[in-house]
Amino acid sequence: MKIVFMGTPDFSVPILQGLIEHYDVVGVVSQPDKRVGRHQELVSTPIKKVAEEYSIPVFQPEKIRNNYQEILDLKPDMIITCAYGQIIPKEILDYPKYGCINVHASLLPKLRGGAPIHKAIIDGYEKTGITIMYMDVGMDDGDIISQKEISIEDDDNLERLHDKLSILGKELLLETLPSILDGTNSRTKQNMKEVTFAYNIKREEEHISFDKNSRDVFNLIRGLSPVPGANAILFGKEMKIYESILLKQEYSNVCCGTIVDITKKGIVVKTKDGSILLTKVKPFGKKTMDASSYINGIGKDQLLGQVFE
Numbered sequence: 001m002k003i004v005f006m007g008t009p010d011f012s013v014p015i016l017q018g019l020i021e022h023y024d025v026v027g028v029v030s031q032p033d034k035r036v037g038r039h040q041e042l043v044s045t046p047i048k049k050v051a052e053e054y055s056i057p058v059f060q061p062e063k064i065r066n067n068y069q070e071i072l073d074l075k076p077d078m079i080i081t082c083a084y085g086q087i088i089p090k091e092i093l094d095y096p097k098y099g100c101i102n103v104h105a106s107l108l109p110k111l112r113g114g115a116p117i118h119k120a121i122i123d124g125y126e127k128t129g130i131t132i133m134y135m136d137v138g139m140d141d142g143d144i145i146s147q148k149e150i151s152i153e154d155d156d157n158l159e160r161l162h163d164k165l166s167i168l169g170k171e172l173l174l175e176t177l178p179s180i181l182d183g184t185n186s187r188t189k190q191n192m193k194e195v196t197f198a199y200n201i202k203r204e205e206e207h208i209s210f211d212k213n214s215r216d217v218f219n220l221i222r223g224l225s226p227v228p229g230a231n232a233i234l235f236g237k238e239m240k241i242y243e244s245i246l247l248k249q250e251y252s253n254v255c256c257g258t259i260v261d262i263t264k265k266g267i268v269v270k271t272k273d274g275s276i277l278l279t280k281v282k283p284f285g286k287k288t289m290d291a292s293s294y295i296n297g298i299g300k301d302q303l304l305g306q307v308f309e
Contacts, residue, residue, distance in 0.1 A: 001023060001024060001077045001078060001098070001181065002024055002026045002074065002075060002076050002077050002078075003019060003023050003024060003025050003026065003076060003077070003078050003079070003080060004025070004026060004027045004028070004029065004071055004074055004076040004078075004079045004080075004096075005019055005025055005027075005028050005029070005047075005079075005080050005081075005082075006028070006029040006030070006079060006080070006081040006082075006084040006088070007028075007029075007030065007047045007081065007082040007083055007084050008030050008031040008045045008046070008047055008083060008084055008085045009045070009046055009047070009083050009085075010046045010162075010166070011082065011083050011105065011162060011165070011166045011169075012046070012047050012082040012083050012084075012103075012166075013046050013047065013050055013166070014166050014167055014169070014170040015080075015082045015103055015166070015169050015170045015173055016028070016047060016050050016051070016082075017050060017170070018170040018171075018173065018174050019080065019173075019174075020050075020054055020056075022174060022177075023177075025054075025056055026056070026057075026074050026076065027056065027057045027058075027059060027071065027074045027076070028047060028048070028050075028051035028056050028057070028058050028059070029058075029059045029060070029061070029064070029071060029084065030045045030047045030048045030051075030058060030059075030060050030084075031045055031060065031084070031085045031086070032060045032061075032062055033045060033048070033060065045060075048060070057074075059071060063086070064086045064087075064088065064089065064092075065086075065087065065089045068089060068091060068092050071092060072091075072092070072095055076095070076096050077096055077097045077098055078096045078097070078098040078099065078100075078101060078180075079092065079095075079096050079099075079100040079101070080100075080101045080102075080103070080173070081100065081101070081102045081103070081135065082102065082103040082104075082169065083105075085114075087139075088100065088135060090137055093135055093136070093137065098180055098181065099134050099135070099180075100134070100135040101132060101133070101134065101135065101145070101173075101180065102132070102133050102134075102135045102140070102142065103130065103131075103132060103169045103172075103173055104116065104130070104131045104132075104133060104140055105117050105128070105130060105162075105165045105169065106120065106128055106129065106130075106131060106198065107127070107128060107129045107131060107147055107149055108131040108133060108140060108144055108147075108190055109141075109190040109191055109192070109194045109195040109196070110125075110128075110194065110195075110196050111125075111128070111196055111197070111198040112139055112140035112141065112195060112196070112197050112198065113139060113140065113197050113198040113199045113200070114198070114199065114200040115198045115199060115200050115201050116128070116198040117158060117161055117162050117165060118158060118198065118201055118223050118224065119198035119223070120152060120161070120198070120223075121152060121156065121157070121158065121161060121219055121222055121223035122219050122220050122223035122224070123219070124215065124216070124219050125152055126151065126152060127149050127150065127151050127152060128149065128150065128152055128161070128165070129147055129148050129149035129150055129165070129168065130147065130148050130165060130168045130169045130172050131144055131146075131147050132144075132145045132146045132147070132172055132173055132176045133145055134187065141190060142190075143187045143188060143189055143190070144186075144187075144188045144189075144190060145176055145179075145180065145185050145186060145187060145188075146172060146175070146176045146185070146186070147172075148168060148171075148172045150164060150165070150168060154246075156222065157222040157223070157225040157226070157242075157243075158222065158223055158224060158225055158226070158227070159225065159226055201224070201228065206224055206228055206229070206230055206231055207230070207231055207232065208220060208221070208230050208231065208232040208241065208308070210232070210256045210257035210269055210270065210271050210272075210276075210308055211256040211257070211271070211272050212271065212272055213271060213272050213273045213274075214246050214247070214271040214272075214273055214274045214275065214276045215246065217244070217271055217276050218244055218246050218276060221241055221242065221243065221244045222243070222244075225242040225243065226242060229241070229242055229282065230242075232257070232308040232309065233308065233309035234306060234308050234309075235306070237283070237284035237285075238284050239281055239282065239283050239284060239308075240281065240282035240288070241278050241280070241281050241282075242280040242281065242282065242288060243278075243279045243280035244276050244277060244278050244279060245265070245266075245276070245277040245279060246274075246276060246277075247268065247274060247275045247276060247277055248274060249261075249268075249274060249275050250273070250274045250275065251270045251275060254270055255270070255307060256270050256271055256272055257269060257270065257307045257308040257309065258270045258305065258306075258307050258308075259303050259304055259305060259306050259307070259308070260275060260304075261275075261304075262295055262300045262303055262304060263277065264292060265277060265279055265291070265292065266278050266279040266280075266290070266291030266292060266295070267281075267291050267294075267295065267303065269308060278291050279291050281294055
C-alpha cells in the first residue's frame with residue numbers, strides 16, 4: 001500500500017516515523033520552508049527533515065488547492081494528514097482508495113481547529129486525547145474512526161502535553177490502520193451538539209488578566225508555555241510569564257494584578273479569588289529566568305505594590 005503523508009510541525013514527526021517503519025510512504029507534503037531569525041535563514045520544516053533522511057520525495061506547494069497534481073501522480077492508496085496547515089481540496093480527498101485519514105489532537109467533536117492542545121489547557125479541560133478520523137471538506141468534521149484519551153495534569157504545560165499527544169497519535173494510528181485496510185473499522189458521525197472550536201491563538205489572547213480566577217490565570221500561563229508565552233505589562237514593558245503555582249492566600253484592599261508578596265520562589269500576585277505565584281519569567285529584552293533571579297536583579301522593594309496591567 002502506497003501512503004502519502006501530509007504534515008508540517010514537530011507534532012507530526014513521530015507519526016511520520018511510525019508510518020515509515022511499517023508502511024511504504026511514497027511522498028511527503030509539507031508547508032513551504034520559512035525564513036527565521038535575525039539573518040533570515042531558510043529553515044526546513046520538521047517533517048521535511050525526516051522525509052529527506054529517508055530519501056522520500058517532498059512536495060511543498062504554496063497553495064495546495066491550486067497545485068496538487070504532483071500528489072495524485074504518486075497514486076497513493078491512502079493519504080494521512082497530521083497538522084499539515086492548509087485546507088485539503090476535494091480533488092485530493094476523493095482520490096485514495098482507502099480515503100484520507102487525519103490524526104487530530106483532541107477528542108472530537110471537542111476542540112476542532114488549529115490549537116486544540118493550547119485550548120484544552122487554557123479552557124480547563126480535565127482530559128483530552130487523539131482522534132483518528134476520515135477527512136471531509138469541513139474543518140475536522142469527518143467521521144470518527146478511533147479515539148484514545150489521556151488526563152491533563154496540573155504539571156502539564158503546552159510542551160509536555162504536546163509531546164504526550166504526539167506519541168499517543170503515533171500509537172493509535174498504527175493500531176487503527178489494519179482495521180481500515182481490512183474494512184472492519186468503525187465509522188461514527190460527530191455529534192454536532194457537542195462541537196467546540198480551538199482556533200489559532202490570537203495575540204490579544206496571550207495577555208494575562210489577573211482579575212480572573214487563579215485557576216484561569218494558571219491555565220493560560222501553562223497553556224502558552226513555552227511558545228508563545230503568556231504576557232503582562234509591568235513598569236510599562238511586556239513581561240513573558242512561563243510558570244506559576246496556585247496559592248490559597250487571599251488579599252483584600254488591593255486591586256487584582258498587584259504584587260502583594262515576594263518569596264524565595266517568586267512573585268505573588270493578587271487574582272480575583274486569591275493569588276498566584278509567578279516562578280519563571282522573561283523580562284522585556286532579557287532572557288528567560290527564574291523569578292527569584294529577576295527579583296534579585298531589580299530589588300524586592302521596587303516590586304512590592306506594583307501592578308501588572
